[in-house]
Amino acid sequence: MQINSPSSEIETQADNVRRATIDKSVKGPVLFLFLNAAFWLMASTILGVLAAVKLFSPSFLGDCAFITFGRLQPAHLNALVYGWGIQAGLGVMLWIMARRSGQELRNGRSILYVAGVFWNIAVTLGLVSILTGGNTSMQWLEMPSWIWPILLLSFLVYAWPMVIMFGKAFRPEGFMVSTWYILGACFWFPWIYLTANVCLNCLPSLGALAAGINAWFVHGLILLFFAPVAIGSAYYFIPKITGKPIASADLSKLGFWSLAFLAGWTGMQVYMGGPLPAWMPSIGAFTGTLLLLPVGVVGLNHHLTTLGKHDMVATSPTLRFTFLGSLFFPVTGVILALLSNYSTGVTLQFTHASYGFQIVSVYGFFSMCVFGAIYYIVPRLTGCEWLSVRLIRNHFWFSTYGIAAIVVTSLVAGIQQGGDLNNPEMWDQDFMQLSMNARPYMIARALAWGLITWSNIWFLIHLVLMVAGLGRRSSAPTLLHSSHDDTPHAAHA
Amino acid sequence: MSANPSNYSPDSIDLDRLHAAVKREKQDLQPGREPVPMLVIFLAMVVAVIAGGQLGLMTGEWNFETSNPFLAASSPDPRPGAGEGAASVDPFQTAMKKGASGYAVCGGCHQGNGMGIPGQFPPLAGSEWVVGGTERLIRVVQHGLVGAITVKGQSYNTPGGMQAFGAAMSATDLANVLTYIRNSWGNEATMITKEMVEKVRTEEKRVQQWTEAELAPFADKNVPGDIPAGPGATKPAA
Numbered sequence: 001m002q003i004n005s006p007s008s009e010i011e012t013q014a015d016n017v018r019r020a021t022i023d024k025s026v027k028g029p030v031l032f033l034f035l036n037a038a039f040w041l042m043a044s045t046i047l048g049v050l051a052a053v054k055l056f057s058p059s060f061l062g063d064c065a066f067i068t069f070g071r072l073q074p075a076h077l078n079a080l081v082y083g084w085g086i087q088a089g090l091g092v093m094l095w096i097m098a099r100r101s102g103q104e105l106r107n108g109r110s111i112l113y114v115a116g117v118f119w120n121i122a123v124t125l126g127l128v129s130i131l132t133g134g135n136t137s138m139q140w141l142e143m144p145s146w147i148w149p150i151l152l153l154s155f156l157v158y159a160w161p162m163v164i165m166f167g168k169a170f171r172p173e174g175f176m177v178s179t180w181y182i183l184g185a186c187f188w189f190p191w192i193y194l195t196a197n198v199c200l201n202c203l204p205s206l207g208a209l210a211a212g213i214n215a216w217f218v219h220g221l222i223l224l225f226f227a228p229v230a231i232g233s234a235y236y237f238i239p240k241i242t243g244k245p246i247a248s249a250d251l252s253k254l255g256f257w258s259l260a261f262l263a264g265w266t267g268m269q270v271y272m273g274g275p276l277p278a279w280m281p282s283i284g285a286f287t288g289t290l291l292l293l294p295v296g297v298v299g300l301n302h303h304l305t306t307l308g309k310h311d312m313v314a315t316s317p318t319l320r321f322t323f324l325g326s327l328f329f330p331v332t333g334v335i336l337a338l339l340s341n342y343s344t345g346v347t348l349q350f351t352h353a354s355y356g357f358q359i360v361s362v363y364g365f366f367s368m369c370v371f372g373a374i375y376y377i378v379p380r381l382t383g384c385e386w387l388s389v390r391l392i393r394n395h396f397w398f399s400t401y402g403i404a405a406i407v408v409t410s411l412v413a414g415i416q417q418g419g420d421l422n423n424p425e426m427w428d429q430d431f432m433q434l435s436m437n438a439r440p441y442m443i444a445r446a447l448a449w450g451l452i453t454w455s456n457i458w459f460l461i462h463l464v465l466m467v468a469g470l471g472r473r474s475s476a477p478t479l480l481h482s483s484h485d486d487t488p489h490a491a492h493a
Numbered sequence: 494m495s496a497n498p499s500n501y502s503p504d505s506i507d508l509d510r511l512h513a514a515v516k517r518e519k520q521d522l523q524p525g526r527e528p529v530p531m532l533v534i535f536l537a538m539v540v541a542v543i544a545g546g547q548l549g550l551m552t553g554e555w556n557f558e559t560s561n562p563f564l565a566a567s568s569p570d571p572r573p574g575a576g577e578g579a580a581s582v583d584p585f586q587t588a589m590k591k592g593a594s595g596y597a598v599c600g601g602c603h604q605g606n607g608m609g610i611p612g613q614f615p616p617l618a619g620s621e622w623v624v625g626g627t628e629r630l631i632r633v634v635q636h637g638l639v640g641a642i643t644v645k646g647q648s649y650n651t652p653g654g655m656q657a658f659g660a661a662m663s664a665t666d667l668a669n670v671l672t673y674i675r676n677s678w679g680n681e682a683t684m685i686t687k688e689m690v691e692k693v694r695t696e697e698k699r700v701q702q703w704t705e706a707e708l709a710p711f712a713d714k715n716v717p718g719d720i721p722a723g724p725g726a727t728k729p730a731a
Contacts, residue, residue: 016516174523239521243522246522247524250528278553281551282547286544379512380515474513477517
């Protein structure tokens, strides 16, 4: 591990060779995960378009049960969460953990492939049974109950070498910020996934408490898996690309430990005023609001690290995606606080706003950071450069506008829907009418998913070409700005 | 620290094979030592105060038995059908409560006070059509009514008459609304039960609206049927 500047040419070369060896050792599994994840992302966005269209035009594509909203929406979210999110997250985790720890993946690559294949088969079967009517009706756990042990075991197969790598690494004080988060995610996902599935699938029916556990699971998955992976990735790539160290070791510690302590308590506030012991939603509301602390601290740290290097956001695809993803983290935190605390949550609970929260966290925040990581990692694994600046730009802008539109319309629709339902003046309006009022927002949501689908088609094609080794054979990175072509940009990618 | 840089000498083949992307990477750096800004500590306190507001009263004193923090922990579950009160649910009171919300549909013409609008919509309060025979009342709402009619000595002839509202309602909802109008605004009459409505529905399947003359034979007839015992049966079935 090279912490200080190498004192000689030979040391730089030795370090280059060592990093290249690490890349080579994880190449297969990481590319396998990225490619499969990108296909699932494609599937998920197309399902997202269909589900959104179904909300304002229920008879679209005919009336067969297979493509009703009740099946499309869970299929869309499960493909997003398990097909894309966790899978791509594992790829990023594995690469960063290997690189940051300075450890090669020495053996067990074949079992990683096996676990990856099982993961994808399980997700496929799960989605097929959702679409054919086997929905368990538990949010983000809609896949049939025999799927979860397969997913959990596959995850553990990936988590194990990462934990070993962390254990073997030389760990100078304060240096391993990004891998703390990734190590955390390795432990937190099995914890929440196992707990939720045992409670909901194995214990005899828990009644109202089961709904609370389900909500806790969704928040746990967002805050204890998606958030740490994305934050870890941002903590790795922002300094890597700007060439500046992480601004403050103190802020990193504060951000990490406050997230670790608070995140596991949230979730039940979704049922504020509901038939749970009152302190459960109350504690969720408390921590959901208090999470503004880690969110703000991490955001500030990233801001201080990027400060003065904003021109690189314009040129480096990795930094641009990571920057936007990190920008969406405070947005996610604020939306969570609005949904969690009693004064605004009472309007927003059970409305479109909660979909907005899920999408801003999984797509706006997590996926954008992961796209940034993929744009950095893939050229190093395949040995060729991204083909086209235009494709990357397309991917960036269509995703950005799409996500922003979904989040804004979902929030506004949620405020309107919740406000109307709670308004005593509206006593003579029936529920159907109030739902119909959200129609324009649902049309906007379908259009926004359309934009994202368009961006993902190009991302997928681009990634497939890269993995097939058909990228540019060049030593110059693919950078986004052509206006300063005379300046050397080699250092930015 | 797998390779020791000082005595490691990569040969030229190794270096040639390296992809340029690896060579142009920047060094990993030790994080900076910026202290936590005072503003962060201040804002953290603000957040903590707001967050703390979500605890307090809202926790219901950390009691597993309390789901509504604004009732004293000792109060029983207020819903009908829960706790000791379960046996004493009054079918009449339930019908009145549900009928009151169902009446929103009727109130558009007959008004919230049941007085109707003189010359346009006949009143329900004190109307012989409402407190009279149950058979005629059920038929009016189930199938509709058209043409000139006389209510409390006043004649009405609303264009289009009254629609067949009952066709789109469940028997229970219809029975609740009818019980409600028969026992509001000073009216007092027997309950109409779901079974009575169902009986009329099976006997009469017409689709046109009634006229006053057609309904005359039913004016004082009551649909036979049991009225629930207990506090709900305020009047014996006539």
